[in-house]
Amino acid sequence: MHTSRIARPARGGRRTRRGLIAASAAAVLASSLAACGGGDGGSTPTLTWYINPDSGGQAEIASRCSEASDGRYNIEVAQLPRTPEGQREQLVRRLAAQDESIDLMSLDVVFAPELAQAGFLAPVPADLADRVSEGTFPGSVESATWDDELVVIPFWANTQLLWYRKSVAEAAGLDMTQPVTWDQLVAAAQDQQKILSAQGRRSESLTVWLTALIESAGGSIIEENSTNPEDIKLGLASPAGQRAAEVMHDVAVSGVVGPAFTTASEDISASQFESADAGFMVNWPYVWAQAQTKVEAGTLDQSVPEDYGWTLYPRVDADTPSAPPLGGINLGVSAYSRYADFGYEATECITSDENQAYYMNTNGNPASSAAVYDDPEVQEVYPMANTIRESLAAAKPRPLTPYYSEVTGGIQREYHPPASVSDSTGQQADDLISAVLSGDQLL
Amino acid sequence: MSRREKTWWWIAGVVILLYCLFPIAWIASLSFKGPADIANQQFLPSTTTTENYSTILTGTASDLFLPALRNSFGICLIATFISCILSMFAAYAIARLDFPGKKLILSTALAVAIFPVISIVTPLFNLWRQIGLYDTWLGLIIPYLSLTLPLSIWTMSAFFREIPWEMEQAAQVDGATTWQAFRKVIVPLAAPGVFTTAIIAFFIAWNDFAYGISLTSTSRARPVPAALGLFSGASQFEDPTGAIAAAAVIVTIPVVVLVLIFQRRIVAGLTNGAVKG
Amino acid sequence: MTQTTLPPIKKNEPVSAPRGGISDRSRAERRLGWRLAGPAFAVMLLVTAYPILQAVYYSLFNYRLTDPENRSFVGLGNYFVILSDSLWWQAVAVTVLITVVTVVVELVLGFALALVMSKALSTLRPVLRAAILIPYAVITVVSAFSWRFAFNITTGFVNSWLSWLPGIGADTDWFGGKWTSLLVICLSEIWKTTPFISLLLLAGLAQVPDVLQEAAQVDGATWWQRLWKVTIPNMKAAIMVALLFRTLDAFRIFDSIFVMTAGANGTESVSFLAYRQTISRVEIGLGSAVSVLLFLCVVLIAFAFIRGFKIDLAQTRGEK
Structure with missing residues (x-):
């Protein structure tokens, strides 16, 4: 738009x-x-x-x-x-x-x-x-x-795109020319027994994912910004934050995120997506260049990247456009x-x-x-x-604040492992980050 | 010893050998894997390649690795040298002279040896940037002295106590000056202890990581352990496993060589300094 | 020691002035002693005392490096924040756990190694001695990388080698959970430092008088009885020194955690916590307070050891 x-x-x-x-x-x-x-x-x-x-x-x-x-x-x-x-x-x-x-x-x-x-x-x-x-x-x-x-x-x-294997999407009957939701991806991966790769590692990539989910749900991690750390109002417990937590949890426990999801980085997702079990993946465009390099070096079959499809980042709700990282x-x-x-x-x-x-x-x-x-x-x-x-x-940027490392550190602490995320995670993260910003807690 | 017993000692010996060398063999094997083999989940590469070595020695990572190697050698050698000189004097005084405060010096050395490095990194960083030592060789040499001095003093004073100092007096009685007696009699006797201490001090300086990552920021002074964290893959998100493994092997070579040549001395030095009955 | 031409001086004793009154000679010796030992003493003191005093000072402030204008005195506030925070106690628990597990395992393993070394055939001994020094001499960061790559789910061989064990397969993610991560961290620490302990113990073993061993053997004591009744009591000093140094060393663990997990999954040690507050979060005040607490922990342990176990370090080193 x-x-x-x-x-x-x-x-x-x-x-x-x-x-x-x-x-x-x-x-x-x-x-x-x-x-x-x-x-x-x-x-x-x-x-x-x-x-x-x-x-x-x-x-x-x-x-x-x-x-x-x-x-x-x-x-x-x-x-x-x-x-x-x-x-x-x-x-x-x-x-x-x-x-x-x-x-x-x-x-x-x-x-x-x-x-x-x-x-x-x-x-x-x-x-x-x-x-x-x-x-x-x-x-x-x-x-x-x-x-x-x-x-x-x-x-x-x-920016992250939604990458898919054309063969898997087709077999699952998913029309990739239309916007798809996280729920649809989980269902398709489960149906085809293929991996839906995302980054569940306790690192910046977790904040990238959460930001995209909250922004896609129409919310923001920082609702009211300020140069004074104690005046920053967070939106992690807002309805959009709740919805984001729900999606993150559902994806993490879907059983199709592959092994080692709690330590999965962009690179691990990329190699998963080259394997025979690959289905869908959210990742940065470097995966394309990487696959091409591997084909040239003869370590990856030409047919693998030929099966790669790409589209916009998945939506949280079917009728709201996604906000890619x-x-x-x-x-x-x-x-x-x-x-x-x-x-x-x-x-x-x-x-x-x-x-x-x-x-x-x-x-x-x-x-x-x-x-x-x-x-x-x-x-x-x-x-x-x-x-x-x-x-x-x-695409929407991650929260812009002079206290970014506190915000992302708090998010990584509360939202990891993603499977443990529940209704109360948003409020807990909200409380933790506020306490850290007021100097009442360590991080 | 019976034949059976002998066999058991051999087995035990081989087990120890495997234990000691296995992780080194693994990282060496990893360093010879090409990109296709890195994730093969096997111990050995399917085809060996020196690609990783060319990356760090002549390729894209050489700007990072070669200066770091030079820094590591330079800084560690200088720190070792200074620490040996200083602790030689101190150990001589402790082993040989009677003066109040001897125990204070030894206790201070012990206290410094157990000091948590992390506790002093930030204050040192603040001080160094004020006086311009941040990201310089000297800025690392000084903290390295705090790592190497305590052990050097303990080890060397243990060695010096073993020296038959009476010979010095005997030489003096025979008409030699103090300086002649020292140079002709004491130096040859003390040299092995000093040398051994130097090797151990070098190991300690070579091993540092916390100071290396906190007190440097460019190729001017950054040592190898700190540089390992800076290698990058083809993009921001790719892991530089092969390059790290190759660099790890290269920094291990000097210490392995020292160990192989001077093993007997090092063992004597390590045990002399700590347990002396 | 069998000097005949000189007055009887015990080898390990310093040459001292005749008793009674401070002679010129002894005054000169004092001056010389401090002149020789002074520089080393000063360097050690300057590099550690000044920074720790500065850390103590900063720990009383709310001070963020990027916001120096708003620095404010908070007294002991930072210490209250830290000591009432579960993160601090979790870091302490992890550090204590790593310390206890590694030191105990290292002591047992190191003792076994020392026994083998002491009995090993003369052909094998130099080889073993060289091999055992290698883990000691290898850089901690290199060792940590080696173990990390070995257990890593994509680069590692451990999963394929151990796949016959129940619960371990190609999908086992060692760094995905707290306990498995700590296990690998402990393994790498144990590998790296056992040789040092075993060398200390080997030296201790050499000090156990053979006469005692033989006497016990004559009395019909089994190997096990001799080990507990003769060998170990006679090398108590060596064991205690090894224990003290390794405990203090293990308590300060930083490099391995930095390389292997970077503190994820609740594997953060006290050193790492201090590093993150000061270096990553640039909260100089709060971080300095963590550093000071870490320093106090180390001093406390050293004190407890020296008092509690009555280790007289001077004695074990041949001092008076």
């Missing part, structure tokens, strides 16, 4: 033009560098970009944008830990120490409010904020906003950076449509700009590109 509002080709076109200018500038620079045999390296500021681990895409974009800067700055990358929690731990502690060596940061979509509230982010120039907000999925913009201001720059966006990375510029202005200039280059398309095609991370999905190469690499775009347009 948001799709039509977002994917305005005219704006996408403007962004692409900017990319072209950058590319030609790079070409000019490259030739001038070749002519004079290296620039005045001593005076060129070096921006250090702390990146989440990837397959080398951010390093490549960094060198492209260094070239495009016309010699005004260089971007170097430094790697952060693998998990988003690990990345946050390190960045928060170093920024609290007013570390000047951080200029740019790749931030998971959930961390902007905490850094912004603490004053760790340099203010986004107003004209840049307007430019990057246009044509970017609303969920991504929302995740990049705190206190009504854009505080980070959306880079790439992730939103993931991805936003770019932050440190308030302690000596080159904040260059930093923001660099984010504009990094997030150009051209670089987003490059990143999506080579590193498997979907773009946050809707126009990128019209790129013929993206369409070719991702047969499900249109579904991803549709899903991102409807």
Whole structure:
């Protein structure tokens, strides 16, 4: 429903033009560098970009944008830990120490409010904020906003799709061209004795799942937001929260979620979905690239990914559209950076449509700009590109609060294992998180 | 010993060997598995590959692993060296001189040895960032001293007590200066104890994890155990099992080599320091 | 010790000044003693005393790293919050359980290992000695990864090897529940540290006088009787030192839990709880209070051991 509002080709076109200018500038620079045999390296500021681990895409974009800067700055990358929690731990502690060596940061979509509230982010120039907000999925913009201001720059966006084995869906008589509900999936998997893969592990993925369920049921984890931790009102015990808990419990005890559900991560779901017992799965689009790689390496039969089907995230109630999970990375510029202005200039280059398309095609991370999905190469690499775009347009971010780690920690503690979730879980989690936020309890 | 008894001792010996080597053999075997074999649920790979080693030594993870290996070696060797020098003086004083506070030093060493590392990580982090030691070699060397010094002092003073110091006096009586007596007589006698202590101190520093993950953040100072948690699969959600296994094997090689060469000394050092009758 | 040319000095005794009055020589010796031992003493004290004092200070505040302006003094409030929280007590229970289980198993297993080593054929002994040092020398994190991968449901071989046991199959998820997770954590700890205990016990075994053993054998005591009546009482000091060091070590368990479960399924230890409050939640005040409590627990255990079991560490080390 948001799709039509977002994917305005005219704006996408403007962004692409900017990319072209950058590319030609790079070409000019490259030739001038070749002519004079290296620039005045001593005076060129070096921006250090702390990146989440990837397959080398951010390093490549960094060198492209260094070239495009016309010699005004260089971007170097430094790697952060693998998990988003690990990345946050390190960045928060170093920024609290007013570390000047951080200029740019790749931030998971959930961390902007905490850094912004603490004053760790340099203010986004107003004209840049307007430019990057246009044509970017609303969920991504929302995740990049705190206190009504854009505080980070959306880079790439992730979303979970409902993956299904065409053969299983057909045998179960499920019409996948129509929206399906969690109840229907459970029934179909039980009927066909196939696995419905989801992530039941005590980790961020549990919060991802719960957020999607509550938002799909029409509620929100945070009903009333505040910068004061004691004033935050949670909606876990609301009717939507109750409904979400019910679905989570029903799925967990359905008997079709596969073994080791309580430790199932995205990766375990992905390998389950490659097995002969596979039926349905909710997961991020990387599973497609992974299966293709395995086919090329000869470790997975071609027929397996050929059987993959995809559609929008399952609904909680048949007549309410689903709110798929939103993931991805936003770019932050440190308030302690000596080159904040260059930093923001660099984010504009990094997030150009051209670089987003490059990143999506080579590193498997979907773009946050809707126009990128019209790129013929993206369409070719991702047969499900249109579904991803549709899903991102409807995707809802996880709760946005400076106290995110307390909220997600409380959720993980109360909602794990998912089979233990009951009518009272919502209230318990509500009470726990409120107590933790007021400093009355450990987490 | 009867033949039957002998057989039993052999069996017991082989069981111990298996017990000691099994987990190491497993991680080594895992490190030679390709992506298709990682989940084969078998002990051995169906085809061996050195892919994981090339990933961490020359491939995508080498930027992460090689500096970490260099840091680990550098930091641990320097910490071991400093701790040996400091504890050599301390142990000499304890074994040889009569001064009040000897018991205080030994008790302090014991108290520091039982100190929970986690309790001091955060205050150290705050202090280091104020004085600029965060994410530097020195910032890890100093806390490593708190790990290695207590054991070094205990072990070395146990060794030093065994030295027949009378010989030093004898040499002095024979006309040697104090320094000559020390260098010609005492140093050769004390060297094995110092060396053994150095090996054990190195093991302790090499083993650290909590300081490594809390007081570093980049390749400037990050040691290998902390770097293991940073490897990534092809995407954010894929597990880097093979790369971790290969890196684990590489960091195990130095300690295994030390064990094989100096096993007799290490055993003497470990038991000397703790149980001395 | 059979020195003839020098005045009779017992080998282990320091050279001391003649009794009566502090001579210049003894004053010089004092100065030298502190000059030599001082630097090591100062380093140890600085690296631990300063941080723990700072932790004590921070523990009296409500202090979040990302919100330093709202730092407020709360007195002992953090301690009340922690001590009235079930999470703290659960962490204590898990830590005590891991400590007791691993130390007991290690002691029994280590003793058996020491017995085998002491009797092993001379051809086998160097091999065994080298092998037994390997678990000791391997990095804890490496050991934890090895055990985690072995029991992991996708990468592990344990399920396929043990599938003949009732209740274990390809679907057994060891890290899915509290007790099975703790079992694997304990296994890895036991594997890693038993050799250290066995070496200490081996040294203790060597101190049991052969004469006593032979006398008991002549008196017709069985092997079992000799073990309990002669061997063990005579190596009490060695056992107690091994026990003390391992207990304190086990109580501080962190690396293995971090690698294997990251505290999921109620496997969080006290160290891990402290780590999460300070490092993950950046609640410096609350986390410092947990750290201080952990420190007090360790001191309490050490004290109880030294007083309760009358371990005279100085004596076991040949001090006066």
